[in-house]
Amino acid sequence: MSKPSSFSLRGRKALLAVKDERDASIVRRQFDRLGIEMVSWVPGEAPCCAPDIVLIDDDYLPIAGAEDRPLPEGCAVIVLLGTETPSRLKLVLDLDPTSFLVKPLRSAGIYAAVVMALERVARTTELKQQLSKMDARMRARRVVLAALVQLMHAQGLPEPAAFALLRRMAMEQRKTIEQLAAELVAQDPLARATG
Secondary structure, three states: OOOOOOOOOOOOEEEEEOOOHHHHHHHHHHHHHHOOEEEEOOEOEOOOOOOOEEEEEHHHOOOOOHHHOOOOOOOEEEEEEOOOOHHHHHHHHHOOOOEEEEOOOOOOOHHHHHHHHHHHHHHHHHHHHHHHHHHHHHHHHHHHHHHHHHHHHHHOOOHHHHHHHHHHHHHHOOOOHHHHHHHHHHHOHHHHHHO
16 A cells, blocks of 8 residues: 655645634635635634644644643644744644644645645654564564574584574575574573573
8 A cells, every 4th residue: 555645735634723813714715726625723622623734823822731732643744833932843843743834824825834744753753663674673683593592502503503594494484584493482481581
């Protein structure tokens, strides 16, 4: 299944937390043109849907601490900035925004902000998945090493020959090296006691 394009916005869902009615009408008009379904929202309340995008006015800040983050996970967060003071920017950064717009709002730039926000979320999610896989592989290396040592002692083999044997056994059994290594280590009581 292919991931949805960040450029295609039709059918996406958005929560809008915009205080100024003029800014809210500009956002509604642009989101309507782009095919984004939108729902008004007040930060702190439970979201009524699982949004792709949250557009939040910095006038709502501060809303909650990071531990009580009221924004749904995995959605693009776009902040409307009205003031560029360090204290206000610190509050904005606590939301971990994926994009921003500057007030007073104009229709120009909304599409770009949404596309950039969605793309950043997609790339961040992809990087997190890659890191998770790499972390799992790093943890599995310890088990592979234990299995190699076990084969080296049991068969009297040097490390390259033990690894070749482990790889051949894994191919014959149609398993990954990591799976076979885990099975071998689980069968050896000495490896379990020292591991």
